[in-house]
Amino acid sequence: MFRQLRARFGGPLAAAILALLGIWLIVMVTLPQLQMIEYSLRPNLLPAQLGGPDDRLTLANYATLFNNEIHRAIFFKTLWSSVLVTLLTLGVSYPLAWYLAKVATPRQAALCLLLLIIPFWINEILRTYSWFIILAFRGPLNEVLMMLGLIDRPIRFLSGDGGVMVGMVYAYILFMVFPVYNAIESLDDNQVRAARDLGAGTIRTHRRIVIPHAKPGIATGCIMTFMLAAGSYAVPALLGSPGSRWFTQIIYNWFFEGGNWNQGAAYAFLLLVLCIGFMSLVMRVFKVGLGDIAK
Amino acid sequence: MDGSVRLEELVMRFGDFTAIERTSLTIESGEFFSFLGPSGCGKTTLLNLISGFLTPSEGQVFIGGEPMAGVPVNRRPTAMIFQNLALFPLMSVFDNIEFGLEVRGVDRKTRRATAEHLLALVALEGVGERRVTELSGGQRQRVAIARALAVEPRVLLLDEPLSALDLKLRQHMRSELKAIQRKTGITFIYITHDQGEALTMSDRVAVMSAGRIQQVADPMTLYRRPATGFVAAFVGENNRIEAKVIERLGERVRLDAGALGELEGHVGKEAGLGGGALVSLYVRPEQLRPVSAGASGPTLAGRVEAVHFEGAALMVQVGLDGSGERLRVQLGSEVSRTFADGLAPGVSLTLGYDPAETVVLPRDDGSLVDAATGEVVAAEGGSHV
Numbered sequence: 314m315f316r317q318l319r320a321r322f323g324g325p326l327a328a329a330i331l332a333l334l335g336i337w338l339i340v341m342v343t344l345p346q347l348q349m350i351e352y353s354l355r356p357n358l359l360p361a362q363l364g365g366p367d368d369r370l371t372l373a374n375y376a377t378l379f380n381n382e383i384h385r386a387i388f389f390k391t392l393w394s395s396v397l398v399t400l401l402t403l404g405v406s407y408p409l410a411w412y413l414a415k416v417a418t419p420r421q422a423a424l425c426l427l428l429l430i431i432p433f434w435i436n437e438i439l440r441t442y443s444w445f446i447i448l449a450f451r452g453p454l455n456e457v458l459m460m461l462g463l464i465d466r467p468i469r470f471l472s473g474d475g476g477v478m479v480g481m482v483y484a485y486i487l488f489m490v491f492p493v494y495n496a497i498e499s500l501d502d503n504q505v506r507a508a509r510d511l512g513a514g515t516i517r518t519h520r521r522i523v524i525p526h527a528k529p530g531i532a533t534g535c536i537m538t539f540m541l542a543a544g545s546y547a548v549p550a551l552l553g554s555p556g557s558r559w560f561t562q563i564i565y566n567w568f569f570e571g572g573n574w575n576q577g578a579a580y581a582f583l584l585l586v587l588c589i590g591f592m593s594l595v596m597r598v599f600k601v602g603l604g605d606i607a608k
Numbered sequence: 609m610d611g612s613v614r615l616e617e618l619v620m621r622f623g624d625f626t627a628i629e630r631t632s633l634t635i636e637s638g639e640f641f642s643f644l645g646p647s648g649c650g651k652t653t654l655l656n657l658i659s660g661f662l663t664p665s666e667g668q669v670f671i672g673g674e675p676m677a678g679v680p681v682n683r684r685p686t687a688m689i690f691q692n693l694a695l696f697p698l699m700s701v702f703d704n705i706e707f708g709l710e711v712r713g714v715d716r717k718t719r720r721a722t723a724e725h726l727l728a729l730v731a732l733e734g735v736g737e738r739r740v741t742e743l744s745g746g747q748r749q750r751v752a753i754a755r756a757l758a759v760e761p762r763v764l765l766l767d768e769p770l771s772a773l774d775l776k777l778r779q780h781m782r783s784e785l786k787a788i789q790r791k792t793g794i795t796f797i798y799i800t801h802d803q804g805e806a807l808t809m810s811d812r813v814a815v816m817s818a819g820r821i822q823q824v825a826d827p828m829t830l831y832r833r834p835a836t837g838f839v840a841a842f843v844g845e846n847n848r849i850e851a852k853v854i855e856r857l858g859e860r861v862r863l864d865a866g867a868l869g870e871l872e873g874h875v876g877k878e879a880g881l882g883g884g885a886l887v888s889l890y891v892r893p894e895q896l897r898p899v900s901a902g903a904s905g906p907t908l909a910g911r912v913e914a915v916h917f918e919g920a921a922l923m924v925q926v927g928l929d930g931s932g933e934r935l936r937v938q939l940g941s942e943v944s945r946t947f948a949d950g951l952a953p954g955v956s957l958t959l960g961y962d963p964a965e966t967v968v969l970p971r972d973d974g975s976l977v978d979a980a981t982g983e984v985v986a987a988e989g990g991s992h993v
Binding site: 501503504506507508509510511512513514517521522525526 | 659661680681682683686687688690691692694695696698707708711712755756758759
């Protein structure tokens with residue numbers, strides 16, 4: 314890598330680039346993570362006890378999760394809900410990506426992309442809060458549905474996981490649309506035409522030709538959406554009900570309300586392990602490597 | 609199985625641009641039919657209209673006598689071989705060939721048997737398990753043919769499928785395609801800008817230019833009796849000499865070629881070229897031969913400008929006395945052996961030809977010319993065959 318950079322930018326600049334990259338990777342990514350792990354392996358002590366006989370490495374913080382039934386349930390619920398959010402986002406994004414990549418004229422595609430991107434110029438909290446208004450018990454959505462006569466009385470959208478789901482699909486849709494769009498876009502139109510010409514209908518063409526081709530993009534989108542969903546704090550905090558707490562909220566509580574950083578660090582590390590586990594699973598299921606995803 | 613294709617008053621427009629002018633044409637069942645023309649002449653559009661990827665602005669396509677309006681691509685009895693082949697790169701050769709059968713719900717065993725039979729037909733046994741990306745260009749070509757034949761189409765549409773191959777392989781595949789067509793009896797509709805391909809393989813060829821069919825004929829007729837100036841110039845090589853009709857004697861015309869003197873040429877029975885009509889005389893390079901000065905029949909006098917050895921033949925460029933027009937003269941091996949020594953640039957040469965082998969056509973300045981009068985007329989829309 315250095316040799317290529319040097320050929321392009323000259324020795325000093327290449328060295329500076331690599332040094333900055335190294336500092337970023339080590340000081341800002343690796344060391345904080347290592348410190349979190351170190352935290353997670355120590356008990357939560359008063360300053361006076363630091364360095365004392367109780368200050369030793371322990372797995373007690375990890376054991377907490379396995380002993381606390383409520384936290385365990387929330388952990389698995391977060392996992393399951395994030396999978397659901399990922400699938401829902403894929404379901405919404407795939408047709409959209411297909412339309413953008415292969416059906417729309419360049420003008421339509423540009424317009425559509427603009428409409429998709431504009432909301433993302435607004436802060437995530439505000440966007441999420443607008444959904445809170447839309448989905449409220451006396452909010453516009455219920456009003457409209459009642460006016461159309463589809464329902465007799467308002468629905469409590471925000472009482473279960475529904476609000477969180479909608480909010481997350483909305484918040485992370487671009488992270489799914491773009492990789493899938495890129496993947497589908499690179500498919501030769503003649504592949505689709507050939508499949509049609511050989512008699513395949515729409516569903517089979519997608520199942521046998523388009524989806525296999527777009528697999529790396531779909532895998533990338535799924536991994537990103539899952540990570541963001543599992544690590545989301547704002548959406549469940551705003552749109553969730555007391556019954557739909559997210560694991561990130563527990564972590565937050567340990568850190569900022571319980572003041573137990575060590576316990577919080579252990580939970581955060583477990584969430585990281587969960588995400589890495591999911592990512593490897595998806596890569597195995599889709600039979601794609603890291604190289605395909607980085608494309 | 610009727611694999612005839614009939615185009616009825618077909619018109620295709622894209623916005624303001626007319627890609628296909630009103631066209632009617634019948635392609636017989638079991639025929640090897642080619643559309644030949646330069647790129648942008650509308651031949652691929654025509655293929656897409658037959659396959660159903662495009663819907664005509666006007667008119668209709670009939671396949672096997674059945675109207676195809678409203679029949680989507682995947683329900684038409686056609687199969688296409690794409691220019692880039694469009695094999696499915698993530699599938700094995702077997703899966704590629706079996707795809708169309710899988711769609712039709714054919715069971716696994718029958719599918720595999722058919723695929724193996726087809727691989728044998730295209731002389732490609734034993735590669736079924738391989739990925740198509742592992743195959744050579746020629747092998748992929750064969751897989752594409754097998755994949756298209758698997759669905760038992762009544763009409764096979766080929767969109768310049770040989771253009772990606774190198775010269776030797778291309779020539780080999782020509783005879784192979786022809787053999788497969790004969791064996792299967794399927795109607796082949798072949799699109800190409802390569803006249804060599806069109807002439808060697810086809811039963812009939814339609815020459816196209818600017819969205820219009822110029823002439824439909826068997827290759828021999830196309831070459832020997834081109835119906836328009838475009839065909840005369842596009843198919844094979846031709847020398848064009850501008851002239852005026854002096855007098856017509858049956859199929860012979862006497863021509864006044866200005867500084868070149870009096871010449872003679874052949875016209876079709878139907879062409880009504882009368883005295884005074886402006887015409888072009890087309891003489892192929894291989895029909896010109898050196899004669900002694902004062903020989904009977906029409907002659908052209910000139911000076912050798914360049915000599916190119918082309919293996920089987922000698923190509924001589926001759927500048928005509930008087931007009932300075934250049935003619936290309938192709939001398940076969942017997943002639944060139946006797947004349948070769950004397951054929952240096954600067955040498956005077958008298959050329960003779962057999963008027964019966966030439967073609968005289970109304971002068972073609974790019975606009976539509978009325979074949980009967982030689983007058984330029986407004987676009988009357990349509991090539992009728």
